[in-house]
Amino acid sequence: MATYKKRGYKPKNKEEERAFTEQGSTTAEVFSSLDESASRSEQWVARNQNYILGVIGVVAVAVLAYLGYYQFVQEPKNASAANEMLYPNQYFNEALQSTTEKDSLFMLALNGAEGKYGYLDIIEEYSGTPSANIATYSAGMAYKELQQYDKAIEYLEKVAPDEEITASLALGGIGDSFLQLGQTEDALNYYEKAFSKDVNELTTPRYLYKAGIAALELGSKEKALGYFQRIKDDFPNSEEARTIDVFIGMAQTQ
DSSP, X not given: OOOOOOTTOOOSSXXXXXXXXXXXXXXXXXXXXXXXXXXXXXXXXXXXXXXXXXXXXXXXXHHHHHHHHIIIIIHHHHHHHHHHTHHHHHHHHHHHHOSSSHHHHHHHHHHOBTTBOOHHHHHHHXXXXXXXXXXXXXXXXXXXXXXOHHHHXXXXXXXXXXXXXXXXXXXXXXXXXXXXXXXXXXXXXXXXXXXXXXXOTTHHHHHHHHHHHHHHHTTOHHHHHXXXXXXXXXXXXXXXXXXXXXXXXXXXXX
């Protein structure tokens, strides 16, 4: 147990004097060791000063270079890409509403016209930007609507998961394309990935529903029942929940 010693304290006997002397010696050794360590550290810093300053300089230059690149190169590139997206987005949205010119409008969205970029141009010219990622998704969905399912899968597989809902929609689009190609097992696999990617009120019940239908087609009624029941329990206000009891009944009787 440590004992507090007042200033001017004198040992009462030889044993206390010996202990007091040893404690003082130990303390002196500790401070001496600290002094030696500090001295060695100072010497090391002095010997390697140029190297240390060089490392700091490299780091500072790298940080400034990154900030400069982002401000003067990447940000303008992002802004330009976003501006170019206006043209193909217009045709894509018109195609979704059209009943007579759907295919030609999707082609305009993909390829552009009159000197304006389409999605494919934006993907090539603005690689690495958020707009290029959205353009990749939109191109995949356009090819799906054009019933070019192999190309749809090719582009949708390249969508970076920067936004969870977009990633879920891309995975679901791949599932839809595989289903149209008659590859139901692959479709089910992607539907399962889609509803697992991001749990939300929009995409999760949609792809649970599609996964259940695909599972029924494959004869996996227990898996289908689980997906349908989850819609009923977890997403009772979704569009899919309106008729889910019918599909629950189908899964129970098949």
